[in-house]
Amino acid sequence: MRCFYAPETEAHDPVFRLTHGRILRNAEQAERARLLLAGLDQLSLTPxxxxxxxxxxFEAVHTPRLLAxxxxxxxxxxxxxxxxPEVVPNVFPxxxxxxxxxxxxxxxxxxxxxxxxxxxxxxWRASRRAADCAVAAADAVLGGERAAYALCRxxxxxxxxxxxxxHCMMNVSAIAAARLRTRHERVxxxxxxxxxxNGTQGIFYDRADVLTVSVHTDPSNYYPFYTGYADETGEGDGAGFNLNIPLPRTTTDDAWLEAVAQGLARVRDFAPGALMVSLGLDVHEDDPLKGMKVSWDGLRRAGAMIAAADLPTVLVxxxxxxxxxxxxSLVHFLSGFMER
Known part of the structure; x- marks a missing residue:
């Protein structure tokens, strides 16, 4: 499996974070990339x-004004x-x-x-190069690879x-999906x-050519709070093409995998030409954000389930x-996906 990574992304190492009224160190640190690269190395995958x-x-999903x-x-x-030293907003419309x-x-x-x-x-440079990784992974799949992984930060x-x-800049997942859409009628x-x-949902919410499925922690008491509920199913041409499966923070392997299977069943019914997976490893029980309680074996089994969908797949x-x-966590998911 081809993998893509841009070292320039490590230069993005934000500091500011406001949590429950306290100023803390930002969670999206450059060290994340080094830990994920170590996982690729263990699997003998060279990015x-x-x-x-x-x-x-990028303009396929973002306004020129945001990019500027x-x-x-x-x-x-x-x-x-x-x-x-950092741009941090203090007023919101x-x-x-x-x-x-x-x-x-x-x-x-x-x-x-x-x-x-x-x-x-x-x-900006880091976000630009992260988006380049997403595009390159999508192009690899469009070029005949069965799967590709984009290590985006x-x-x-x-x-x-x-x-x-x-913690996000450009929506690398949506950019990859839009890139796949240039060759496939449905993604x-x-x-x-x-x-x-929520960002990916918002970008494709009124479209029938891109199905969006999200399995996540119940937003009633978890970020992003305002979206992610089961009754959000799309609008206009996109009505019926958005599926949210919110789960409790106490969710462990079996319930999570059942939800992933439900999402994959909807994907199968949609019959897309390709699949884009937003790979969040923060479902793991040891992740500091404590969203769910999924084990490494759960991640491995999820990887195998997604591979079994037998679709050209971009992992972002x-x-x-x-x-x-x-x-x-990355080693287990990719091991399951690659059937190692």
Whole structure:
């Protein structure tokens, strides 16, 4: 299986995080990449550096305004008096507000849905190269590979067409799915991150050509809080093409795997030409965000189940945070997927 990773993404190493009113170290640290690379090494998988994709690949899911903001925000922020080292919004528009601001402070609040994805001096380049990995993995599958893995940092599935949030910059999962869609009439997405893939859902919510399925922790008391409920099934042309399967934080292997199987059954009924999997390893019981209680064997079995769907598949790395077991989580999932 071909794997893609861009070393430039390690330069994105955000610091700021606001949790329950406390300023803490951000969870999306560069160390994550090194732990995941160690997993690839254990499986004798050597990642390739991706070529730079044309910007149109990103504009397939994102507004030009968001991309321009991500590219220029840090430089503009540094022009503020007493500017901090990262772009962190302190004001957010409400639903009734519709005027796009000139101020970088206002634009930060417009394009950043929360404070968990601070932008530093290298964030744009890192996000750009992470998206290149997603495009390269999709292109590998379009070129005949049965599967490919994109080790993306920062993650992406919380970012909508115009708003970045939840440790995410560009929505690398949606970018990969859109790339697959250039060759296939129908593409399915399966998000198994412990957090609901609200950004991916939002991007494809009114479309019938991309099925979005998300198995995640019940958002009534877990991020992203405002979306991810079972009654969100799509709208307009996309009505019936969005499936959310929320589960309790106490969920262990059997219930989680049953939900994954339910999602795969919906994928099978949809009969897509290809599948994009948002691979969140934060469902593991040792993950510091404590979303679920899935074991390494559960991850291995999930990998085997997804492989058994027998679809050309792009695996895009999403969550999975700093713990001693992150490397082992990736090894188990990929071992199941590759039937090792």
């Amino acid at each position: 390739e550096a991706p070529p730079e994709a044309d910007r149109s690949a 903001f991500l590219e220029s925000a840090w430089d503009e922020w540094q022009k503020l008096p007493d500017a901090g 409400r639903a009734h507000v519709s005027r796009y601001p000139d101020s970088i402070v206002g634009r930060a609040g417009w394009h950043m849905g929360d404070t968990s994805a601070p932008i530093g001096p290298h964030s 920062p993650a992406g599935h919380h970012t909508t067409a115009d708003i970045a949030a939840g 399915a997405t399966l998000d198994i991150d412990t957090h609901h893939g 790395q999403e969550g999975g945070y700093l713990s001693e077991g992150l490397t082992t």
